[in-house]
Amino acid sequence: MRYYDSLARLIAQFQKLPGVGNKTAQRLAFYILKMPEAEVRSFAATLVEARSKLLTCSRCGNMTDSDPCPICLDPKRDSNYICVVQESKDILALERTNEYRGQYHVLHGAISPLDGIGPDQLNLKSLLTRVKATPPKEVIIATNPNVQGEATAMYLAQILKPLNIKVTRIAHGLPVGGDLEYADEMTLARALEGRQQI
Amino acid sequence: MRYYDSLARLIAQFQKLPGVGNKTAQRLAFYILKMPEAEVRSFAATLVEARSKLLTCSRCGNMTDSDPCPICLDPKRDSNYICVVQESKDILALERTNEYRGQYHVLHGAISPLDGIGPDQLNLKSLLTRVKATPPKEVIIATNPNVQGEATAMYLAQILKPLNIKVTRIAHGLPVGGDLEYADEMTLARALEGRQQI
Numbered sequence: 001m002r003y004y005d006s007l008a009r010l011i012a013q014f015q016k017l018p019g020v021g022n023k024t025a026q027r028l029a030f031y032i033l034k035m036p037e038a039e040v041r042s043f044a045a046t047l048v049e050a051r052s053k054l055l056t057c058s059r060c061g062n063m064t065d066s067d068p069c070p071i072c073l074d075p076k077r078d079s080n081y082i083c084v085v086q087e088s089k090d091i092l093a094l095e096r097t098n099e100y101r102g103q104y105h106v107l108h109g110a111i112s113p114l115d116g117i118g119p120d121q122l123n124l125k126s127l128l129t130r131v132k133a134t135p136p137k138e139v140i141i142a143t144n145p146n147v148q149g150e151a152t153a154m155y156l157a158q159i160l161k162p163l164n165i166k167v168t169r170i171a172h173g174l175p176v177g178g179d180l181e182y183a184d185e186m187t188l189a190r191a192l193e194g195r196q197q198i
Numbered sequence: 199m200r201y202y203d204s205l206a207r208l209i210a211q212f213q214k215l216p217g218v219g220n221k222t223a224q225r226l227a228f229y230i231l232k233m234p235e236a237e238v239r240s241f242a243a244t245l246v247e248a249r250s251k252l253l254t255c256s257r258c259g260n261m262t263d264s265d266p267c268p269i270c271l272d273p274k275r276d277s278n279y280i281c282v283v284q285e286s287k288d289i290l291a292l293e294r295t296n297e298y299r300g301q302y303h304v305l306h307g308a309i310s311p312l313d314g315i316g317p318d319q320l321n322l323k324s325l326l327t328r329v330k331a332t333p334p335k336e337v338i339i340a341t342n343p344n345v346q347g348e349a350t351a352m353y354l355a356q357i358l359k360p361l362n363i364k365v366t367r368i369a370h371g372l373p374v375g376g377d378l379e380y381a382d383e384m385t386l387a388r389a390l391e392g393r394q395q396i
Contacts, residue, residue: 004263010248013241018229019222030287031216032245033252033261040249043211044242047230050208051238054231063231065202089228 007033059130061106061123063088071104078102080137084127084156086110086144094142102140105130110148111155119155131165138166145172205231257328259304259321261286269302276300278335282325282354284308284342292340300338303328308346309353317353329363336364343370 007029014025032040056062057069064070071077071091081102085091091104107122131139141156143149157167172190174183183191205227212223230238254260255267262268269275269289279300283289289302305320329337339354341347355365370388372381381389 004251004268006244006248006251006263007261009244013244016241017226019225024217026287026290027217028215029248030261030285032249035249037249040245043214044245046204046207046211047238047242047245050204050227051230051233051235053202053204063205065204070202087228089224092224 057106059126060104061088061108061126062091062104063106076101079134081140082127082131082136082138083140083142085142086149086152090142102136107143107152110143110152112148112151122152124156124159128159131160131163135163135165138168140168140170142170255304257324258302259286259306259324260289260302261304274299277332279338280325280329280334280336281338281340283340284347284350288340300334305341305350308341308350310346310349320350322354322357326357329358329361333361333363336366338366338368340368 010032011022011025011029014020014028015022020028032043035043053065055064055067057064057067057072059068059072062069062071078101081100082105083094083100083102084105084107085094086107086109088106091106094100094104105123105127107124107127109117109122111117111119111122139156139160141153143152153169157169160167171194172187173194174180174187174191180188208230209220209223209227212218212226213220215223218226230241233241251263253262253265255262255265255270257266257270260267260269276299279298280303281292281298281300282303282305283292284305284307286304289304292298292302303321303325305322305325307315307320309315309317309320337354337358339351341350351367355367358365369392370385371392372378372385372389378386
């Protein structure tokens with residue numbers, strides 16, 4: 001049996017999503033078929049609307065539907081601190097901590113020569129313009145703890161230090177609730193390096 | 199930070215899908231935002247189209263976009279065999295085996311008194327009409343191997359036997375590649391019961 005055409009196309013569409021394989025795509029598609037038609041229409045409309053309203057904040061590069069984004073506009077956020085992240089979703093992760101009240105800057109990637117991504121492909125120019133216009137007290141680099149993220153952090157430190165701005169990197173170490181026994185050597189080495197007096 | 203409205207709605211929509219929690223919904227939504235807008239539009243159109251074209255085959259109850267469904271129309275399928283399944287997606291699972299060349303009948307559920315589902319809520323009348331009009335050689339009951347599926351199988355056997363139709367149930371036993379040690383008692387007992395001479 002073949003699926004009917006539009007069902008086959010729907011399954012193919014779901015398979016394009018990250019982490020969705022053949023079986024999951026089938027399950028999702030069949031779920032859609034069981035949904036009331038009005039709900040499916042509203043789902044489809046939401047997809048198109050979220051995508052078509054998408055803007056990039058001209059100040060920090062965050063994904064938003066208004067420019068500047070709500071964080072850049074928020075007078076309660078401390079413009080003395082700029083936290084640099086790779087992606088907009090990293091902002092959400094940091095916001096969930098409820099610890100950070102400064103502003104952000106989204107690079108939209110990390111330096112990765114193998115993928116042909118150099119500093120020019122990142123949202124860096126606007127960061128330099130920003131820090132030159134109103135120098136912050138501190139730039140916190142929260143790129144991912146992998147080769148590309150580290151390379152980006154190093155590069156940023158190099159170009160920001162001549163401007164006399166304090167540049168920091170978020171700490172590496174053991175995840176809270178983790179077990180020393182199961183930590184990999186790199187993490188453990190970094191945890192030792194970053195030890196603090198108590 | 200709050201997501202912008204339409205993004206928040208998109209995440210909520212994804213969360214309605216089976217097996218999609220908060221984090222997965224976020225990941226999917228952000229993926230959509232990175233897709234070209236034309237692709238998002240085509241995804242949305244496919245959703246609506248697959249749902250709006252959905253028909254139920256008046257003969258076998260299968261989900262289709264044409265009535266009767268392609269399986270019922272296919273002259274190569276043997277109408278002497280009717281395999282009864284709970285859901286349309288079960289047909290897909292059986293078709294993947296490439297072993298069965300008969301026809302199907304979809305009940306759209308199983309008898310479950312606790313959920314208020316009795317024989318009248320299932321697609322049973324059309325099955326009786328069908329087997330009375332052109333009696334098949336065999337009705338193979340492939341409902342799920344759980345309490346509801348078994349109850350449904352028993353009920354079907356009861357109403358079909360007076361019509362002098364051979365009624366069979368698919369075998370229960372150890373899954374291929376499984377390990378005896380890890381099989382539960384019920385499965386093992388059924389595997390013993392269903393032993394065959396070799």
